[in-house]
Structures are given as structure tokens and as C-alpha cells.
Amino acid sequence: MTTGGTRRERARDPYALLHGSTAFHVAHYDLDLTYRVRTNRLTGTATLRIRTREILTELRLDLVGLAVTKVQVAGATLARHQHRAGRLVLQLADEVAAETVLTVTVRYGGRPGPIPSPWGPVGWEELEDGVVVASQPTGAPTWFPCNDRPADKATYRTAVTAENPYRVVAHGVLVDRRVRGSSTTWVYEELHPTASYLATVQIGRYAEILLASVPVPQRAVLPAHLVPLARRRLAEHGAMMAAFSTLFGPYPFPSYTVVVTADELEIPLEAQSLSIFGANHLAPTRGDERLIPHELAHQWFGNSVSVASWQHLWLNEGFACYAEWLWSEASGGKSADSLARLWHTRLAGLPQDLVLADPGPAHVFDDRVYKRGALTLHALRGALGDDAFFALVRAWTKEHADLSVTTTEFRGHCAAHATAVGGASLALTVATLLAGWLDSPLLPAPTKRPAGRAR
Template identity: 55%
Template sequence: MAVQQTAGPDPYFPANGDPRYRVHRYELALDYRPGPNRLSGTARINAIAGRAALTEFQLNLADFKIGRVKVDGRAPHYTHRGGKLRIRPAKAVRAGAAFTVEVQWSGNPKPVNSPWGGLGWEELVDGALVASQPVGAPSWYPCNDRPADKAAYQISITTPSAYQVVAGGRLLTRTTKASTTTWVYEQSAPTSSYLVGLSIGKYQTVLLGDPGLGGVPQHGHIPAHLLPEFSRDFARQPQMMELFQELFGPYPFGEYAVVVTEEELDVPVEAQGLSLFGANHVDGARGSERLVAHELAHQWFGNSVSLADWRHIWLNEGFAKYAEWLWSERSGGPTAQQLAGSAHRLLSSLPQDLVLADPGRKLMFDDRLYQRGGLVLHAVRCAMGDDAFFRMLRGWG
């Protein structure tokens, strides 16, 4: 779902993104070598100027070496410092006109600093992953890093052939040449920059459920030694998909993949058409099943229907929290009413200093925001009744 651009910088991250233009499509051609953690890439970015002519504009990109920049085939003047690639075209881009930016970059990717630790590209013991929410995307590619600027993506990435590349979207081709393999993924649905997911590792791929009869193709990519635990922990994901399509409407993308890494992650990572879990989220006892439901629900709430800016993060997390409760209710666990009561008792004992609709950057991932968001939705459900409430959810997108 396309979101209308907001008029100014994001109130929480004013240094990220440029509202003077919007991107239509990114084409990323990447080469990654896990051993030396070396990334090189070329981006072709198709964009459209806003209501005013562009005499200069910016992309967000971390501290890489820049090899080349072009705007509509011509070399511009540019500077690159502080995570910003400022570009002044040789000729101003007319208001409302389409233009193309090409950027070549290379270096050793690393997370960008944030109040929550490193975000974005994370080098693993044997591979890599991307966990960008909210502002980690520039750690690995140049982008207009604002959640409302959604674009289509094609990602081509070459790695040593021992590794598998998993990205959101449809795998178009996989081509092996000598000791390397190139994977090409297409995500045609408009995607926010932070929701471009990527994982590079050594996995075994399994099919989850039966995609026949109009079902959604669902695949898991797991280290082989974790497959027995994964098979139990994610066994009910196809039923979650069926339930959420009943309650929220058709799944908004073409396919859905989950990856389990060899290493532990503090929290799972949602991306468009893809979720990443740590080895600590797989125990063979369904100990993290609520998180499986939570990340799946983000495909509707957060990914398909996206934020205009980060003040509204509760609309992502409150809906996903409530989806956990709905799954529990439908799968024989505590009802949403019981879980809402537990959340209310918990929150009543905690500080009341969080404004749900504008929590501030410091509190935007506070657990109270998740719980209170779920409570708001449960209150609306109780006031409207189930028929009207779920009709509203199905029309949300």
C-alpha cells in the first residue's frame, strides 16, 4: 500500500530520508564475501521529484567508499559524510520529473549506531543478516530512509556457493558460475527501506504447509541440526496464516519465508515477506509460538499498511500484539479477554509516562507500547462487536 509522503523530516529521525522526492524502484547488484566481510554494490534508483525542482537531494548511506555517482547518466557534485550522500545534479531535476541515480560503493558493512545498539547489517560467525528497524537500512545500501517512501526492489547478490541467500520477495534466478552463486530476488510490492530483509548462511529449506488450492507458499530456512525443533515450533504457522487471512483479509504478498540463524537474536526481525528468528527462538516446545504469530501479523500491519512516520509505531506493534492474543484464543490458549486482563494488571503497576500515539524515540520500543496497543484494539473490539471489528480489520489495508 502506497503511503502519502509527509511534508517534512521524520520527527524522531530528522537526519534520515528526504521528503523532496520519492523512489519508485531500487535495483541493487551486490557481491558479498563472508570471510573478510566485504560488500560491494551498485544501486540503480528510479525516483520522482516532488512539487519543487531538485537542485540537490540526499540519500542515506553509511561509511563506505564511493566509487561512482551519476544522475541521469551525468556526474553530479556530491559529498558523503555523517551517513548522508548529498548530491547536486549537473542539471536540476524538474518538479514532478522522473530521474535515475546510480551509486557504486564498497567496504566492510557494519551496524549503524542507535539508542538500541547496532542496527542493520550484522556479520555472523558464518554469514550475515539484516535487522534494520528503524534506521539500519543505510548500513548496507543507499536509500531514501523514511518509512513512507515505499518502492519496488530487485536484489541481485553474489556469494560463495556454499552459502544460501534468502531475501523478501520471489526468487527469480539462481545462477552458479565457478565458485560463486548469484541470487536474484524481486519484491514488486511497495516496501519501506527498513523492511528489506536479507539473510546469508548455510540452511536447509523446507516447505511449510501445502500451498495448493490458492494457499500462500511458505518456506523455512534452517540450520540442519535445528530442523527437528523447528518442525515442531513452526508446525502451526500454516494455521496462523489461514486464521489471519480469515480475520485480516488476504495475505498481502506473494510468498512468506522464515529464517532461523545459527546465532541467538535478542528479538525476531520482521521484513517484508520474511521474518528472521534466532536459534534461541527454537526449542522444540513451541516456547516462542506467540512470536511466530507476531511476526506473521506484521505482514499485514506494518509491512503492507505502513507508517507515515515513526510516531505511529504503536499501529505496527499494537496490531501484532493483538494478533498474538487472537491466535491464542483460536488455538486453545487463553482468550483475548484473559490476556487483556493480564496486560492491564501488568500495566497498572508500571509508570504511566508513555503517550501511546507519540511515545518519543526513547520509548518507541517499550513493552508498554505493545501491551497498551493490544488493549486499545481489544477495547475497540468490545465496543464494536466482533462482526464490525473484524470487518474494520479486513478493510484496514
């Protein structure tokens, strides 16, 4: 059932992880979901506004583990649909031209659950008493039909009806909340283009507290018994947001929410305008403080400025990891420079067989991608100086807000800034530096830079 076009597409990008299609773009998802926590039963209607990018006779959406009951297409004639092996294939009666707008409506349902991935289970997952959705990289199709590529960013309206004791949090802004009998419908609107893996629903018996209100409301949504602990552990959230807004540019979304589940989670994860932590990540003795700035930084790096393909993940994780070091520095802890030295020494003791710009699909989430990515940025900062480096970062988040980027674009961005600051010779220095960090498996020598502090 694989078309030649799809085969070519997969051959072009081995990092697509067998998800998504470049043949069309989903501009908007309208998701109408009803969920029963007690029985883990989901029924949904997804309406997708699609624009074709090439002449096509079929559309292939990703949807895993749920049964499709009805499919309708407006803008073309649907001949038949087939749902097999995680792909919902809509066969059209006639060829459809490129740039055609189609509306696809899919009714579906079942008992959603996470799917295995080389990085552990991802997607919709039942908690002891609620739901967590953590989809990176391929879990989005566990709860809605989608074009599951990080570069195919769309706006969303997500309506979820759930039993009354539960609070539902989705990405975007809460625009409506209607109580009907024993259930409530929560409606969230996401106006920022969002990658499918960053779309999310969180359900639990949660309270909500305000952590800070400037420059945008920062909230925590969590079980009531964790509120006092969260108030202590997240006391500096407003200061962290202020520091990052200065270093990285304005926070890109209208709000930020920290969801803390009653359950323990292995790792925290970012979603659009929110992050999900387990109760264990707030524990005072674990040393997980670094994860809070890490996930917040993803709102700039990963969520607003997204990767065009998983190949370029170092651009998300390198910045998020570097943000941990910057916050340590800004909050009176170890300087970024001393953390960079520490991690350089540790990486020097590990196998040097990973190329940051092209780590291979199996190694995109290797911890060396994170730490070497941060070291690359620290080296760039050393070469440019603080003023030019942070100006470069702010220009990066501004020029590529709501868009998707590649490593090549980052190199071009750095070349332009280096030229503006120090002419051709600095541009050459920066290009050589980036080549050493990004293209060779060998670890470059540690950065020599004056021990300044980020402003």
C-alpha cells in the first residue's frame, strides 16, 4: 500500500520515523473529544483543514490504536478509506491539484494508550486517576488523526468533555467551559502554529495556582496536596521567566502552565505553552531543579522555533540544556562556564562517535546531543562575546517564531551575525567553530572565554 511518492519521501528523511507526509499540510485541527476517565474510553470527531502541496490521489494520516467509524471529505470526492498499521489512507475518486483546500472529518474512538517507541512509550497514557499526554516524538496519533511531522505546524481548537471532578488542560487558551449535568466541556484555542507532538491534553483532580503574572500568567495545575511544595519549589518562576525573556527575547505565548501529575513520571516533557512534570520532579532531594528551566526554555526553542526534522533536534535540546546553565548562573549557582567545563570533561570520557548535525535517527535523543549542543552554544558565545551572542539568540527566536528551522539555517544566521559584528574573519572563525562542534564526532577543545555572567 506504499505509494512511490511516500517511499521517496521516507528515503529523503530517515528521521521522519515513518510518520507524516510532505504531500499536504494541515493548517487547522478542530478536535471534539469525549473522555471517560473511569473506563478510559475516548470518542472523537476531528476536523482537519488541509492544503495539498502536490497533485495527489490519496491522503495518509497517522492514527494509532483507535477505530475509525466515519470519514468525510469536503473539496474532493472520497472513494474509500482504509485504516491499517497506524495509517488512515483516504483514497480520492479523482486527482486533486496542488494548493487545493480540503476539509477532512474523521469520527473515531476506542481505548487510547501509549505506543512503544525506541525512547519508551509515547502518547496518551492513563494515570492512576487521570490522563497524561506526552507525545515526543511520535505519540500524537494515539489520540487524534494527524500529519505527524514536527514541521507541519497547525492551529487547534480542542474541546474535551470529561466527568466533573476532573480538570482538563490542553495547549492554548481556555476559551469556554460548560458544565452539563455530571460532566464539563473544556474548550481550548491554540492560535500559534503547533507541531503535533506538542499538542496535549492533561486530565486530573487538579487545583490551579498562579505562580507569577508578568509578562504572562504562569500557573501550576496539580493535585491539591502538592500545592505547598510547588509554591516552594517554583517560588522563583517569575524571576526565571524574566531572565529568559531578557536573554532569549519575549516569551512567545500568551501563558505558561506547569502541570504536575500525582503519579511519578520518568521524565518531564514540554508541550505548547505548558510542561508536564511528575510529583517526583518536585522532590527537594533529587536535584531536578534544572528540569524546570529546561522545559520552560523549550517554549522558545522547539515550540515557537521548531525543528523541520528530528535530525535538527540539537537546536531544541542544546538551547534547553544551555538554558539550565544560564539559569544556574543567573540565580547565583554555578556559572555556565564552570558547568560547560564539567560537561566537557564528562563528554570527553564518552565514545566520540556522534555527529551533532546528523546523529542518526536512533541517536537523536542521546544525552550527548543535549550536552554537546549546549557546549556548541557556549563555544559560540565565547567567540562572539555576550552582547553579540545574546543578540544573535534573540534575533533567532524573533525571525523564526512560529516557524521551523534546520541546522543549515542556524549556520547562516550565525554567519550573518558574525559578519555584522566582526567582518569576514569572525564569520570564518564562527563557521570553523560550528563545523568542529556540529560535523565531526571528535570533541573540540574546551572553550576559553572570560568568566563573565550572562546579562
